[in-house]
Amino acid sequence: MKLYGSSLSPFVRKVAAVLSLKELAYELEQAMFGSLPKDLSPLGKIPAFSDGNLKIADSSVICAYLDDKYPDRPMLPQSPEDRARARWFEEFADSKLADLCGGGIFFERVVKKMVMGQDVDEAKVANTINTLLPPVLDYLEGELPGDGFLFGAPGLADISIATHFVNAGYGGYQPDAARWPKITAFVARVSALPAMQKQFTLERAIMAQMGGGK
Amino acid sequence: MKLYGSSLSPFVRKVAAVLSLKELAYELEQAMFGSLPKDLSPLGKIPAFSDGNLKIADSSVICAYLDDKYPDRPMLPQSPEDRARARWFEEFADSKLADLCGGGIFFERVVKKMVMGQDVDEAKVANTINTLLPPVLDYLEGELPGDGFLFGAPGLADISIATHFVNAGYGGYQPDAARWPKITAFVARVSALPAMQKQFTLERAIMAQMGGGK
Numbered sequence: 491m492k493l494y495g496s497s498l499s500p501f502v503r504k505v506a507a508v509l510s511l512k513e514l515a516y517e518l519e520q521a522m523f524g525s526l527p528k529d530l531s532p533l534g535k536i537p538a539f540s541d542g543n544l545k546i547a548d549s550s551v552i553c554a555y556l557d558d559k560y561p562d563r564p565m566l567p568q569s570p571e572d573r574a575r576a577r578w579f580e581e582f583a584d585s586k587l588a589d590l591c592g593g594g595i596f597f598e599r600v601v602k603k604m605v606m607g608q609d610v611d612e613a614k615v616a617n618t619i620n621t622l623l624p625p626v627l628d629y630l631e632g633e634l635p636g637d638g639f640l641f642g643a644p645g646l647a648d649i650s651i652a653t654h655f656v657n658a659g660y661g662g663y664q665p666d667a668a669r670w671p672k673i674t675a676f677v678a679r680v681s682a683l684p685a686m687q688k689q690f691t692l693e694r695a696i697m698a699q700m701g702g703g704k
Numbered sequence: 705m706k707l708y709g710s711s712l713s714p715f716v717r718k719v720a721a722v723l724s725l726k727e728l729a730y731e732l733e734q735a736m737f738g739s740l741p742k743d744l745s746p747l748g749k750i751p752a753f754s755d756g757n758l759k760i761a762d763s764s765v766i767c768a769y770l771d772d773k774y775p776d777r778p779m780l781p782q783s784p785e786d787r788a789r790a791r792w793f794e795e796f797a798d799s800k801l802a803d804l805c806g807g808g809i810f811f812e813r814v815v816k817k818m819v820m821g822q823d824v825d826e827a828k829v830a831n832t833i834n835t836l837l838p839p840v841l842d843y844l845e846g847e848l849p850g851d852g853f854l855f856g857a858p859g860l861a862d863i864s865i866a867t868h869f870v871n872a873g874y875g876g877y878q879p880d881a882a883r884w885p886k887i888t889a890f891v892a893r894v895s896a897l898p899a900m901q902k903q904f905t906l907e908r909a910i911m912a913q914m915g916g917g918k
Contacts, residue, residue: 532843533800544785551791558784570772571758577765586747629746 491516493552494526495536497692498600498660500592500653501549501584502537507649508553510685512563550580553646565649567641579633579640579647583654586626591658594618599661604700619663627670634672637679644683652680656690660697705730707766708740709750711906712814712874714806714867715763715798716751721863722767724899726777764794767860779863781855793847793854793861797868800840805872808832813875818914833877841884848886851893858897866894870904874911 493509493516495502502518509516524534531538531547538547541559546552557565566573598615602608630651634640640647655665655677667674680686707723707730709716716732723730738748745752745761752761755773760766771779780787812829816822844865848854854861869879869891881888894900 528843532796544788546788546792548792548795551788551795554791555784555788558787570769573772574758574760574765574769577768578760578762581762581765582746629742 492519492540493517494519494521494530494538494540496520496522497689497696498657499536500588500596500657503656503686503689503693504549504649504653505537505539505552506689507653507683507685508556508565508646510688511565511644511649511683512556512560514556514560550584553580557646563643565646567645572641576641576645576647580650582630583647583650587651587654590618590623590626591654591661591663594622595661595663596657600657600697600700615661623665624669627665627673631670631672634676636672637675639679644680644685648676648680649686652677652686656681656686656693660693706733706754707731708733708735708744708752708754710734710736711903711910712871713750714802714810714871717870717900717903717907718763718863718867719751719753719766720903721867721897721899722770722779722860724902725779725858725863725897726770726774728770728774764798767794771860777857779860781859786855790855790859790861794864796844797861797864801865801868804832804837804840805868805875805877808836809875809877810871814871814911814914829875837879838883841879841887845884845886848890850886851889853893858894858899862890862894863900866891866900870895870900870907874907 491509491514493502493505495505495518497503497506497518497520506516506518521536521538523536526534526536526538530540530545533547535547537549537552538545539552539555541555544555546555553565566576595615595618598610598612603610639645655673658664665673665677681690705723705728707716707719709719709732711717711720711732711734720732735750735752737750740748740750740752744754744759747761749761751763751766752759753766753769754760755769758769760769767779780790809829809832812824812826817824853859869887872878879887879891895904
C-alpha cells in the first residue's frame with residue numbers, strides 16, 4: 491500500500507494515523523497538491539492511495555476503504571447510530587475545522603509565509619481565532635468526552651478532529667485550556683497515541699527545514 | 705423518519721432519492737440553510753435527518769446511516785474496491801460538481817436572482833460553463849458507463865452525480881450532448897428513475913412559484 495501526499499497535510503496525517511492504528515504497513519510518498527497523475531487523484535488533491543490495482547483519492551474514501559478491506563481494528567463503532575455520529579464528527583472536522591484551523595491559520599502562517607514567501611493576512615488569522623472559531627469550539631467542547639476517546643477505542647472520529655488542531659498548532663494557535671478544557675485534553679490524548687507520534691517526528695523535521703517549529 | 709431541508713437543494717434531493725430507492729417512508733419538512741435547531745444540524749446546514757432519537761446532518765452521513773440501519777436495497781456495491789469507487793464519485797460530486805453546478809450556476813441564476821433579488825454575476829457563470837466545467841466533465845465522461853448505472857442497480861453514486869446536473873438545469877445549463885454524450889444520457893437515465901421523478905413534481909412547483917421554470 492502506498493500513501494501519496496505531504497506529511498503536513500491534516501488529511502494525509504489522518505490517513506497515515508488510521509493506517510497505523512489498523513497496523514497496516516504502507517509506504518509514504520511525498521507529493522504536493524496538483525502534482526499527482528490523474529489516475530491517482532482525478533482532482534489533483536492529496537492524499538491519494540494505492541493498494542494493488544486500486545487507486546483512490548480523498549481521506550474519507552481511503553479510510554472507509556481500509557475498514558471495508560481490512561476489517562480488523564475497525565475505525566468506526568458498531569451500532570448504526572454511533573457510526574452515524576462518528577461519520578458526522580469526521581465530516582464536521584473535514585469541513586469546518588479544516589476551513590478554520592487549516593485555511594484560517596495554518597495556510598496563512600505556515601504555507602503562505604514559509605512555503606510561498608507571501609505576507610500573512612494577520613487580520614484574517616485574528617478573525618478566525620477571535621470570531622469564527624469560538625462558537626465552533628463551544629459546540630465541540632459539548633460533544634467531547636471528559637476522558638478516553640469518542641467511541642471506546644481510538645478511531646476515525648478522534649483522529650479526524652485532532653489532526654486539524656495539530657495544524658493550528660504549527661500556526662501558533664492552541665485553544666484556550668480554561669475555556670475549552672475538554673478539547674485541550676482530548677487533543678493531547680489523541681496526539682499522544684503512538685499512531686500520531688509516529689507522524690510528528692517527520693513533520694517536525696519538515697517544519698524545522700522550512701524555518702518553523704512547534 | 706424525517707428529512708429537513710429545501711427540495712431545491714441538490715443534497716436534500718440526494719437523500720430523498722436514496723430514501724425512495726430504498727423504499728423507506730419519510731416525511732419532508734421544508735427548511736432553509738441556517739433555520740434548523742443546533743441539535744438537528746450543528747452547523748445549520750441542510751439536509752438534516754431524524755430517525756427516532758437519532759438526529760444527524762450531512763447528506764453523506766445520512767445516506768451511510770440508511771445503508772447501515774436498513775441494509776435492504778443497498779446503495780453501495782459489494783466489493784471494497786467498488787465501494788471505494790462509489791464513495792469517490794459521491795465525494796467528487798459533493799465537492800467539485802456542487803461547486804460548479806451549484807455555486808457557479810444555480811446559486812447565481814436561481815438563488816441570487818429569484819430568492820435574494822440580487823444581480824446575477826454572469827461573468828462568473830460564463831467562466832464556470834466555459835472554463836471550469838469542461839475539464840471536469842471530460843473526466844466524468846471517461847468514467848460513466850455507456851448504458852445502465854455505475855454499479856449495476858441504481859445507487860448512491862448515480863444519484864450523487866445526477867442531482868447536481870438537475871440544479872445546473874434549473875440555472876439554464878445542460879452539458880453539450882455532442883461533446884459529452886455519456887453524461888447527457890446518464891443524467892437522463894438517472895433523472896427518469898421514479899425515485900427522482902417523485903422529487904421533480906414538488907421542485908417544479910417551487911420553481912414556478914419563484915418565477916422560474918425548467
